[in-house]
Structure formats: C-alpha cells, structure tokens
Amino acid sequence: MPHAPEAPSRRFQLVLIKPSHYDDNGYVIRWWRAMIPSNSLAALYGIAEDCADRQVLGPHTAIDISVIDETNTRVDFSSLLARFRRNGNLGLIALVGVQTNQYPRALDIARPFREAGLPVAIGGFHVSGCLAMLDGHAVGLDACREMGVSIFAGEAEGRLETVLRDAAADQLRPLYNFMNDLPSIESAPVPFLPKRHVEHTLGLSASFDAGRGCPYQCSFCTIINVQGRKSRFRSADDVEELVRLNWAHGIHKFFITDDNFARNKNWEVIFDRLIMLKERDGIPLGFMIQVDTLCHKIENFVEKAKRAGVTRVFIGLENVNPDNLVAAKKGQNKITEYRKMLLAWKAQGIMTLAGYILGFPSDTPETIRRDIAIIQDELPLDIIEFFCLTPLPGSEDHQSLWKNGVEMASDLNIYDVEHVCTGHARMSKQEWEDIYREAWSLYYTPKHMKTLLRRAVATGVPLGSLVKVLVTFATMVHVENVHPLQSGLLRLKRPSERRPSMPRENPLVFWPRNVWETMSKHVVVAGAVMRLVATALVIARDPRSGEYTDQALKPVGADGDETLDLFTKTTGGGAAITHAKRIARLTHPDRII
Numbered sequence: 001m002p003h004a005p006e007a008p009s010r011r012f013q014l015v016l017i018k019p020s021h022y023d024d025n026g027y028v029i030r031w032w033r034a035m036i037p038s039n040s041l042a043a044l045y046g047i048a049e050d051c052a053d054r055q056v057l058g059p060h061t062a063i064d065i066s067v068i069d070e071t072n073t074r075v076d077f078s079s080l081l082a083r084f085r086r087n088g089n090l091g092l093i094a095l096v097g098v099q100t101n102q103y104p105r106a107l108d109i110a111r112p113f114r115e116a117g118l119p120v121a122i123g124g125f126h127v128s129g130c131l132a133m134l135d136g137h138a139v140g141l142d143a144c145r146e147m148g149v150s151i152f153a154g155e156a157e158g159r160l161e162t163v164l165r166d167a168a169a170d171q172l173r174p175l176y177n178f179m180n181d182l183p184s185i186e187s188a189p190v191p192f193l194p195k196r197h198v199e200h201t202l203g204l205s206a207s208f209d210a211g212r213g214c215p216y217q218c219s220f221c222t223i224i225n226v227q228g229r230k231s232r233f234r235s236a237d238d239v240e241e242l243v244r245l246n247w248a249h250g251i252h253k254f255f256i257t258d259d260n261f262a263r264n265k266n267w268e269v270i271f272d273r274l275i276m277l278k279e280r281d282g283i284p285l286g287f288m289i290q291v292d293t294l295c296h297k298i299e300n301f302v303e304k305a306k307r308a309g310v311t312r313v314f315i316g317l318e319n320v321n322p323d324n325l326v327a328a329k330k331g332q333n334k335i336t337e338y339r340k341m342l343l344a345w346k347a348q349g350i351m352t353l354a355g356y357i358l359g360f361p362s363d364t365p366e367t368i369r370r371d372i373a374i375i376q377d378e379l380p381l382d383i384i385e386f387f388c389l390t391p392l393p394g395s396e397d398h399q400s401l402w403k404n405g406v407e408m409a410s411d412l413n414i415y416d417v418e419h420v421c422t423g424h425a426r427m428s429k430q431e432w433e434d435i436y437r438e439a440w441s442l443y444y445t446p447k448h449m450k451t452l453l454r455r456a457v458a459t460g461v462p463l464g465s466l467v468k469v470l471v472t473f474a475t476m477v478h479v480e481n482v483h484p485l486q487s488g489l490l491r492l493k494r495p496s497e498r499r500p501s502m503p504r505e506n507p508l509v510f511w512p513r514n515v516w517e518t519m520s521k522h523v524v525v526a527g528a529v530m531r532l533v534a535t536a537l538v539i540a541r542d543p544r545s546g547e548y549t550d551q552a553l554k555p556v557g558a559d560g561d562e563t564l565d566l567f568t569k570t571t572g573g574g575a576a577i578t579h580a581k582r583i584a585r586l587t588h589p590d591r592i593i
Contacts, residue, residue, distance in 0.1 A: 012091050016096050017068045018038045020070040021104070021105045025502075026499035027494075028494075030070060031072055034201055041096060042191035044160070052065065057168050063164070069197065092163070092167040093110070093118055095123070098124030101414065103140060120147075123152035131153045132153070139402075157183040185209075186235050190242035198249075204250075204253060206246050208239075210234050214229065216329075216330075216332055218328055220389060221395055226394055233266050236270050237273075243283065263292065268304065285308065286311050291313055293333045296340060302347075311462070313345055313353070314355065317333070321363075329396075338379060355385050356387070359424055370569060378566050380455060382455075386439045388417055390417045416483070437477060440473075444470070449470055450539075
C-alpha cells in the first residue's frame with residue numbers, strides 16, 4: 001500500500017503588502033471598498049502560487065501566501081508578528097508595486113518588522129525607476145539599506161523563487177537588480193487574486209496586464225524606463241486562462257492595465273478570444289482598457305473592443321495644446337484626430353475617460369480655464385481625470401531636474417500627481433495648486449453633467465454607469481481631498497495609523513470628529529447622487545433624448561473642423577492643422593482637406 005506524502009515540516013510565511021499612502025493630515029488612505037484593484041498584487045500572487053505549487057523551497061517547506069492591499073485592508077502588525085513567531089520567523093514581508101508616493105508609508109510598514117528581525121523586501125516603480133534613471137543612492141534608497149530592507153528592481157517572473165530561497169536560508173541580498181534583464185511574460189503565471197480580496201474593490205473588478213512596455217518617449221512617464229521601450233506580451237491562451245480562472249470564482253469584470261492596449265501586437269487575437277468567451281461561452285465580460293489617441297485608425301479595433309466586452313476606455317489625452325504635447329515628447333497625440341477618435345468610441349456606446357495634465361510649459365490658470373471650456377463644448381468626452389505634471393523618479397523629467405540641481409519637493413508622499421512638486425515658469429506654486437482644484441469644479445458643473453447625460457442617452461452609453469462615475473469624479477476632490485482614483489466607499493481612519501512624523505491625536509477628540517466628518521461627507525455625496533439620478537431619470541424618460549446633438553457630437557466636417565476653438569484658440573492649434581494638411585497632401589495628393 002503506497003505511503004501518503006509527508007506533511008511539510010516547515011511553513012514559510014510570504015506576506016504580500018501593497019502600501020497605501022498618507023493624506024494631507026497624515027492618515028493612511030484606506031476604504032471599506034477601494035476604487036482600483038492592484039495589478040501588482042495580482043501578478044505577485046500568481047507568481048507566488050506557482051512557486052508554492054512547484055515546492056521551490058523543497059518538499060518539506062510549504063509556502064503560506066497572505067495578501068494585503070492597504071487601500072482596503074488594515075495592516076495588523078501584531079497579528080502578523082505573532083504568525084511569524086509561531087512559525088519560527090520563517091518567511092518574508094514583501095512590499096510590492098510601491099510607487100513614489102507610497103514609499104514613505106512602505107518604510108513605515110517595514111520598520112516594525114525589521115525591528116523584530118524579520119526579512120523585508122521592497123519592489124515597484126520607485127526603487128526600479130531610481131535605479132534605472134539615477135544613481136544607486138538617489139531619492140531615499142539609502143533608507144532601505146540603513147533599515148536592512150532588501151531592494152528588488154525589475155519584474156518577478158522567474159526571479160521570485162530566488163528571493164524566497166534566499167529568505168528561507170536567511171541570506172537575503174541587499175539588492176536584486178534585474179532592470180537590464182526584463183523577462184518574457186508569455187506563458188508566465190497569470191495575475192490572479194482570490195475572490196475574498198477582489199471583494200474589497202468597488203464593482204468586484206480584477207486586473208491584469210496583457211502587455212508591458214511602451215515604444216513612445218513621453219518625458220513625464222516612468223513606464224518606459226521601468227518596463228522598457230520594447231513591448232512584451234501575454235498570449236491569447238494566457239488571457240483565456242486568467243479569465244476562466246476568475247470566472248470560476250464569479251469574477252468577470254477586469255481592468256486591463258496595459259499603458260496602451262492598442263499597441264499590443266496581440267490585440268486582435270486577444271479580442272477574438274474574448275469575443276468567443278463572451279458570445280459562445282456566455283461569460284458576461286466587462287473591461288476597461290487604456291489606449292492612445294490614434295487607436296481608431298487601427299482597422300476593426302474599436303468595433304472588436306465593443307464585442308469583446310469593453311465598456312470603458314481610458315485615453316491619455318494629456319492636453320489640447322500641441323506645443324505642450326511636443327514639450328512633453330507626446331508627439332503621437334494629434335489634436336486633429338481627437339474628435340474622430342472620441343466619436344468612434346461614442347458610435348459603439350463606450351464610456352470615454354481621459355487623463356489631462358495641468359502644468360505643462362504653456363499653461364497658465366487662464367489658458368487652463370479656456371481649454372476646459374473648449375473641451376466641454378467641442379470634444380465628446382465623458383470623464384476627465386486631472387493631474388498635476390509631476391517629475392516622478394524614473395521619468396526623464398525627474399532625471400533632468402535632478403541632474404541640473406533644480407529644486408523639487410523633498411517629501412515623496414506628495415508625488416501623487418495631485419500635489420505640486422516643482423516650480424513652473426508661468427505659475428506660482430499657489431496658482432498651480434489652486435487651478436488644479438478649480439479644474440474639477442470647472443468641468444463637473446451641474447450644467448455640463450446634464451449635457452454629459454444627454455450625450456450618453458443619444459449615443460448608447462449606459463446611463464447608470466455614467467452616473468456612478470460622475471458622482472465620484474465630481475465630489476471626491478472637494479469632499480475627501482483625494483484624487484478620485486485614490487477614492488472609494490467609506491473612508492476608514494484610525495488614530496494609530498497617523499504618519500510617525502505627526503503627533504498622535506487623542507482618541508476622545510479623533511473619533512467624535514471622524515464620525516461627524518464621515519456623516520457630513522456622506523450627506524454631501526448623497527445629495528449629489530440624488531440630483532444626478534433625478535436628472536438622469538428626466539432625460540431617460542424624454543422621448544426626444546435620443547435625438548440630442550451638439551457641437552461635440554457632430555461628425556467631423558470636410559474642413560477637418562479647422563474653425564473650432566480647439567484649433568483657433570489653443571497654443572499651436574493652427575500649426576497642427578497646417579501640419580495635418582501638409583501630411584495629407586504628401587500621402588494622398590488626390591484628396592483635398
């Protein structure tokens with residue numbers, strides 16, 4: 001009779017933590033339900049599960065994997081320390097996907113574990129970007145060394161098992177640098193999180209990357225220097241595997257985190273596979289993807305996106321002033337194509353969201369106000385996400401300022417693209433900060449939100465979905481003082497989770513104030529919900545709503561819309577029209593523009 005396999009004699013505790021960061025009052029930003037799922041956690045969990053299944057620490061050592069996304073789950077230090085003690089302190093605390101604004105919080109999380117003698121490693125865009133673009137000591141990396149935190153730069157596919165073995169042998173290296181050896185992700189373990197973790201995000205949404213890297217050279221971007229300019233992709237088989245894996249747990253909505261899915265060479269075969277899963281197998285797929293402003297020129301891309309289940313698309317619009325785009329090396333964005341691209345998505349009834357950066361060289365408060373008004377009137381956009389131009393470590397912008405000794409903010413916590421971190425030639429720091437906050441109010445006026453709802457009914461964008469998104473983007477900056485992408489449902493704060501450099505508040509003062517603030521904020525949000533829902537119901541019941549049109553929804557004219565303010569009043573708009581005509585004459589001399 002065969003012997004049953006021996007039970008593992010040791011249990012290695014692998015704790016994956018995605019840190020949040022501190023708000024302006026020093027409290028960790030955490031929610032009962034957070035807005036955005038963490039792809040870093042999903043990717044690391046998938047890789048770690050594969051390591052556990054392959055018994056990379058040997059047949060006598062099991063790997064217990066825990067996941068904590070601090071944007072929706074509290075880090076219970078005492079419980080984690082007790083778990084390690086029960087297992088002979090065998091294991092690793094891994095701080096994953098750490099961005100620059102999360103770096104101070106990550107160090108504060110690491111400190112009690114290091115004081116207890118536990119191994120801690122940190123990875124993500126901050127440490128990887130610093131090592132890729134700066135020297136090995138720049139922007140706070142020595143803090144890791146002083147604390148004994150191991151730095152992991154690069155990506156973990158095929159490398160995590162080495163770190164686990166070193167940690168199990170108590171031989172964790174100070175630095176693992178794989179920045180010059182980025183791995184293939186085809187056939188690699190797919191991103192996945194158990195449903196109990198996904199349930200902490202709004203809408204029960206998961207995430208995955210179908211590709212990494214980007215060929216463009218935007219000077220403010222860190223992705224090109226951390227994930228490389230040579231793109232790497234998952235196969236359609238990989239994507240089907242992760243979709244089926246999630247669907248088996250009741251998860252069918254995803255955020256595809258590729259910086260530009262339209263430039264994924266496998267986009268069509270992936271869409272075809274998703275169409276099969278949706279139309280043949282009946283999986284009710286829903287996706288949000290990120291694309292560039294020229295995606296509509298790819299034959300069948302927009303149409304197949306709709307069939308595959310894409311309901312929302314994020315576009316890196318960044319700015320409507322060509323001179324600003326050139327200054328940021330965002331030359332691939334052509335404002336002459338903006339309306340054509342957005343109308344192509346509108347024709348499919350897909351909600352459009354766009355990133356818009358404030359603080360480019362030509363920006364002033366006056367030009368920003370002018371440009372927002374132009375966008376409202378002439379571009380069929382649903383949602384705009386405003387950001388401050390930020391010299392993130394790992395970007396060319398930061399490298400240039402760092403090399404030239406230009407002053408930048410020393411507190412990494414505010415490198416969250418909603419705070420001002422360096423100077424501007426045409427705006428003071430205060431003017432820049434003020435226009436950032438004002439921009440949200442300028443765009444999300446009651447009048448314009450009513451227009452957005454009218455456009456939604458006329459173009460087939462789901463009205464209920466748009467109302468939900470509008471509530472978040474119209475209220476969060478002013479109600480919670482956080483960017484909507486950092487928001488969620490029901491803010492959770494504790495006096496013990498205040499930044500160590502700030503004084504601990506008396507609980508007898510903290511809790512009553514917190515309860516009052518929470519109630520007051522929810523009254524404001526509830527009022528916004530009721531007003532928007534009431535407006536939406538009136539529009540939905542109007543039999544003429546389907547006939548609504550305005551300048552933004554009109555087809556692009558034969559003259560290329562060159563008389564619109566988008567081209568006559570923006571910085572460089574006229575030159576963009578002239579350039580487009582010149583290119584058209586060279587490539588299609590038989591056509592007249």
